[in-house]
Amino acid sequence: MERVTGIGGYFLRANDPEALTVWYRDVLGLDFGDHGLWQQPAGPTVIGLFEADTDYFGTRPDGQDRQQTMLNFRVADLEAMLGQLRDAGAEVAAETQQMDGIGRFGWVTDPEGNRIELWEPEEES
Numbered sequence: 001m002e003r004v005t006g007i008g009g010y011f012l013r014a015n016d017p018e019a020l021t022v023w024y025r026d027v028l029g030l031d032f033g034d035h036g037l038w039q040q041p042a043g044p045t046v047i048g049l050f051e052a053d054t055d056y057f058g059t060r061p062d063g064q065d066r067q068q069t070m071l072n073f074r075v076a077d078l079e080a081m082l083g084q085l086r087d088a089g090a091e092v093a094a095e096t097q098q099m100d101g102i103g104r105f106g107w108v109t110d111p112e113g114n115r116i117e118l119w120e121p122e123e124e125s
Contacts, residue, residue: 007045009036010071014112023111027088028073043074044121058107058115071116078104078120 014020024030032038050056057070075081078096085092085108093107103122109115 012071012112012114016112020110020112027085027090028108028116046072046119058109067115071114072119073116075118075120078106078118081118082106082108 012020021036025032030038057067082092082096091109093109097105099105101122104120106118107115108118
């Protein structure tokens, strides 16, 4: 049986794709080049399936229905990243969450209202 070997991309609709590209590059530090190609360091990826009525992904500020998907980025230092995002004027959730054996989580909302999860994986001992 053939198997998926990794996530090949994540695609978002945007009212202003160029401005959102700049935000992801300059505020989150996603160093991607032509055609959005980003070479990320190796690390874990979580595939999480949620109930259809979950509020975990956030709600859209523009009155649309619940957000249907949520992008999750791994970070090395969650507190430093959240501070950087606040300094850049991003909408950062006040709370963070710790999951034993998994790591710490925080959330930011991009300029078009998409909630993004940031994950600092727990170090293996």
